[in-house]
Amino acid sequence: MADDLLKAALLEKAKRELAARQAKADRPQPGSLLDFPQVEPQPNVAQDMAAAGAAGAARGTTGMLDLPGMIFGAGSRAGSWVAEKTGLASPEEAQAAHQMATGVADQSRFGSGDKYRQAAAEATGGATEFRGETTAGKYAGTVGEFLPGSPFGGGNLLRNALVYGVVPGLASEGAGQLTEGTAYEPWARAIAPMVASGVVAAATRPRGPQAPSVDDLKAQAEGLYQTGAARAGADPASVQGLASQIDNELQALNVKTPAGRVVADGNVKKFLDVLDDFQGQSMKPQQMQTMRRMLQDAAGSADPADRRIGAILLEKFDDWRGQHVPEYKQADALYGRMKRAKDVDYRVEKAERRAASTGTGGNSVNTARQNIRQILDNPKAQRGYSPEELVEMERIVRGTPVVNALRLGGRLSPTSGALPLIGNIIGSGLNPMAGAAAMGMTYGMKTGAEMLTNNQINALSAMIRNGGQMPANALADMERMAAALMAARSAQSATGR
Secondary structure (H helix, E strand, O other), X not given: OHHHHHHHHHHHHHHHHHHHHHHHHHOOXXXXXXXXXXXXXXXXXXXXXXXXXXXXXXXXXXXXXXXXXXXXXXXXXXXXXXXXXXXXXXXXXXXXXXXXXXXXXXXXXXXXXXXXXXXXXXXOOOHHHOOOOOHHHHHHHHHXXXXXXXXXXXXXXXXXXXXXXXXXXXXXXXXXXXXXOOOOHHHHHHHHHHHHHHHHHXXXXXXXXXXXXXXXXXXXXXXXXXXXXXXXXXXXXXXXXXXXHHHHHXXXXXXXXXXXXXXXXXXXXXXXXXXXXXXXXXXXXXXXXXXXXXXXXXXXXXXXXXXXXXXXXXXXXXXXXXXXXXXHHHHHHHHHHHHHHHHHHHHHHXXXXXXXXXXXXXXXXXXXXXXXXXXXHXXXXXXXXXXXXXXXXXXHHHOOHHHHHHHHHHOOOOOOOHHHHHHHHHHHHHOHHHHHHHHHHHHXXXXXXXXXXHHHHHHHHHHHHHOOOOOOOXXXXXXXXXXXXXXXXXXXXXXXX
16 A cells, blocks of 8 residues: 555656656747746645655654664764774774674664665665655655654553654654754754653653642541540550650660769650659540650750650650550651651742742752752751652752753753843844754753653652652553654654655
8 A cells, every 4th residue: 555655656746747847848938929937737735645654654664673773873883983082993993893883784684774774765666765745745754754663652552643653753844844954953853753742742641640649648647636536545554664665765875864863955854754744644645745746846956965865765655655546656657748748849839939039930940959959968857758758859959861961951041041042042143043943952951851850859749748659650661661762763763864
């Protein structure tokens, strides 16, 4: 079917060219009475789209087969470049090594990047290289190049075709036509499909497992606190047992003298005095909460000794309280997750307000990273956060290699400040087409860096609210692989013209 469409399109093109030559030969001499404007025959748009789309699909299929060779060729070029720049080989030796490597690859079944595409072009007499004569045909041809790789996404076939075939194809061709003839065209054709596909993928991706919201955590905690408050509490014997545990712990910490005097001040001393008042008495759940707040204040004290002793006694008290009111321990965990999530959300909101006050909003992500860094820089602020949560904060603050690379390019975005904006305006004045392409590219890099960092912050918030890492989303993992494949195909399509 595809061959028939290609043959029909080529035959139609040959007929139009023959008709144009005949019309030119039969045209009256200039200045004669019969001399009037001639109308060139126009190509059939539907046939042009069908033929170009089929040719694009053929290139897309052979491109998939050529990917291993393309990756090998890129690795060989990179190795030669490194060898030359580090002095391990002269430019001639590096080039010879690259040619030898690609020559060996050409003899293998993988080739060096275009083996199967050339074979298809030779077998069809160049028909698979047909890219359309009309604008619509050119778009259809580029969409056709992306469609063969689209089934590897994580969704259904229709969504995959849209996200990894139609959208990137339209974006690539649109960006290519916008920058046609400039040095930016290959870059635009490679970057535009990745950005467009990523946006549509995020908008259409089914929601995976969701972490509870802050309001959900608050409601669950309040319900458990109410249930726990209805319990009987601890009898006098159990209270005496708690006093003995605390006494043993104080002696182990060397803060109790042989005469029985406790060398402690502040909230720790207040807790011990109140505990002495409960000797021979029962302790109700609400009274346990009052006692716990004293130890919480001690654990958060500015005094290092009070803070250390308070944290140790708080752990002992929580273990004892959990034996009598287990709901409180569960509620404390939920309430702690809620408070930590609100802390991170507050720092992000504070960053957004500060960035908005500058008039551009361009620094919101950087400011959010700085506010999160304040937690890492302050041991007191780290209290309550799990090691996994602190590691995630470290990744946000330091940035991943991809985020840092995009952020570096995004510094030239017209939205990054006055100087980049002035530079972009001057560049657009000197070369409007190239300037517009550069502005779009740097703005896209800046937006991509901000989007990825925001995703990291959202993942941190979800981890805190969930009480640990969210369950793996199999669909997201498949889509990451599909996106990587599409990125390779974008580069292949952009450089294979």
